[in-house]
Amino acid sequence: MKIKPLLEKLRRNxxxxxxxxVIACLFYLFNRYTSLEQKSVPVTLKVLQEGEMVSSTxxxxxxxxxxxxxxxxxxxxxxxxxxxxLDLSWITQxxxxxxxxxxxxxxxxxxxxxxxxxxxxxxxxVHLERNLVSAVKVVPQxxxxxxxxxxxxxxxxxxxxxxxxxxxxxxxxVESISTEPIVIDDKNSSFxxxxxxxxxxxxxxxxxxxxCDIKVNMDYQEGIQEFRNLSIVLKNLAPDFExxxxxxxxxxxxxxxxxxxxxxxxxxxxSVDLGEITEPGEYTLPVSVLIPQEFHLESVxxxxxxxxVKERPPAEVVDEILPGAVFNQNGAGQ
Numbered sequence: 415m416k417i418k419p420l421l422e423k424l425r426r427n428x429x430x431x432x433x434x435x436v437i438a439c440l441f442y443l444f445n446r447y448t449s450l451e452q453k454s455v456p457v458t459l460k461v462l463q464e465g466e467m468v469s470s471t472x473x474x475x476x477x478x479x480x481x482x483x484x485x486x487x488x489x490x491x492x493x494x495x496x497x498x499x500l501d502l503s504w505i506t507q508x509x510x511x512x513x514x515x516x517x518x519x520x521x522x523x524x525x526x527x528x529x530x531x532x533x534x535x536x537x538x539x540v541h542l543e544r545n546l547v548s549a550v551k552v553v554p555q556x557x558x559x560x561x562x563x564x565x566x567x568x569x570x571x572x573x574x575x576x577x578x579x580x581x582x583x584x585x586x587x588v589e590s591i592s593t594e595p596i597v598i599d600d601k602n603s604s605f606x607x608x609x610x611x612x613x614x615x616x617x618x619x620x621x622x623x624x625x626c627d628i629k630v631n632m633d634y635q636e637g638i639q640e641f642r643n644l645s646i647v648l649k650n651l652a653p654d655f656e657x658x659x660x661x662x663x664x665x666x667x668x669x670x671x672x673x674x675x676x677x678x679x680x681x682x683x684x685s686v687d688l689g690e691i692t693e694p695g696e697y698t699l700p701v702s703v704l705i706p707q708e709f710h711l712e713s714v715x716x717x718x719x720x721x722x723v724k725e726r727p728p729a730e731v732v733d734e735i736l737p738g739a740v741f742n743q744n745g746a747g748q
Contacts, residue, residue, distance in 0.1 A: 450528060452482040455493040459515065463502040467542040470581035470617060473500065474538065477515055481523065482530040495520035498533065505542055508582075512537045543581040547621070550578055553590040554609070554628045558599035563672040566598060567633035571626055576611065580618035588618065596628060604631045637671030638712060640664055646701060646719065647682045650689030656726045657688065663701065663716040669709035680704065686719060694723050 456476045463469065477498045481491050497518040505511060514537050523529070552571040560566065578585060593609045610625045642664040648657060663684050667674065685702050698720050703711055 450482040450530070451485050451488040452480055453488050453491045454478050454480040455491065455496065457493050457496045457498040457517075459498045459500055461500045461502065465503045465506065466544055467502060467505050467508065468545045468581050469502065469540045470543045470584055471539070471541045473540060474535075478534045479517060480532045480534070483526045483528060487526045490522065490526075496523070500538055500540075502540065502542065508543050510539065510541045512539050543583055545579060546582040546585040547577055547579040548585045548588070549575045550588055551575055551590040552611070552626055553592050554630070555592045555595050555612070556598050557595035558597050560598050560632060561600050561602040563635050563670075564602045564632050565635045566630055568631045570629045570631075572629075573623075573626060576623065576626070577621040578613075578618050579621060580615075584615065584617050588615070591620065593626065593628065596630065598630065598632075601630075601632055604629070606630070634670030634672055636668060637674055638666060638668045639674050640666045641679050641683075644679055644684045645681070646716070647685040648721075649682070649685050649687050651723070652688075652691065654726055655688075655691065655694060655723050657721055657723045659686075659719075659721045661716070661719060663714060665703055665705070665714045666712040667705060667709045668712050669706075673706075673708055677706065677709075684714075684716075686721070688723065691723055694725050696720065696722050 457479050459477050461473055479496055499516050500513055515533055517533050554569055592612050594612045596609055606629045608625055608627050611620055613620055643662050646661045683704050686699050698718050700718050701716050703714055
């Protein structure tokens with residue numbers, strides 16, 4: 415065999431021959447690539463953050479995994495057993511990071527030939543902060559309206575506080591956690607109810623429990639009402655005195671609205687006590703207000719009144735003291 419002439423033929427125009435080989439390979443690869451079929455499947459993204467750091471930014475719940483393979487294999491592709499994972503456990507300092515997403519394929523896909531796998535997005539930008547635990551107050555949320563004339567006066571929660579944990583900046587901004595709505599439609603008496611906690615921030619978690627006992631205390635709705643043109647009554651005036659006095663005033667009361675609407679002022683709601691007057695004259699005396707203990711006095715139009723006390727004529731005094739008595743000629747009673 416003549417090797418030398420063969421080598422000379424191979425070396426002749428070798429750049430052109432090499433270029434042709436490269437082009438042929440490219441055509442082969444291109445044809446092989448374009449003949450592949452592709453399938454994209456959504457895969458749940460599992461986040462590993464078991465260290466001191468947790469993400470304070472939104473992380474997508476799933477990613478798209480695209481697999482290119484032959485037509486006979488493409489029908490076998492499913493999202494089942496494909497694992498997409500974002501591992502944050504290795505990070506120990508607060509800050510912003512571009513963390514790559516890793517894909518773990520089941521053996522039936524790994525063994526496919528040809529096989530091309532891509533994931534979108536390839537990386538996730540996360541801001542990591544230290545995991546913080548804090549105690550926050552439980553605040554119930556109410557729905558509906560109680561019976562007319564009643565309100566929610568107060569409430570007690572058992573427990574009063576719960577522990578939450580999550581990214582430092584978010585936990586520090588949370589002052590309370592609410593419950594699911596407690597229906598108070600047409601309620602007019604106190605009641606207790608076990609209710610679930612409602613965490614509206616997916617970045618934080620509630621520790622140990624997810625419900626609490628709420629005691630709701632119902633009471634009368636408070637109202638304010640003015641009562642006008644109330645006569646001012648004089649009390650305890652000594653029999654030997656008289657006082658010509660006629661005046662009226664008004665009072666403004668605060669208290670249970672339903673009770674107040676049915677209440678009628680007594681004749682002596684406003685009065686002046688003359689019991690300590692021992693001689694005639696002009697006096698300025700305080701006005702007393704008599705109201706039920708359920709009410710609170712907001713204001714009275716007259717706090718003091720001026721009046722003149724006079725001696726009653728002797729005949730009127732005697733008639734009042736001894737009504738029906740008989741007097742002799744010397745004025746002595748019989």
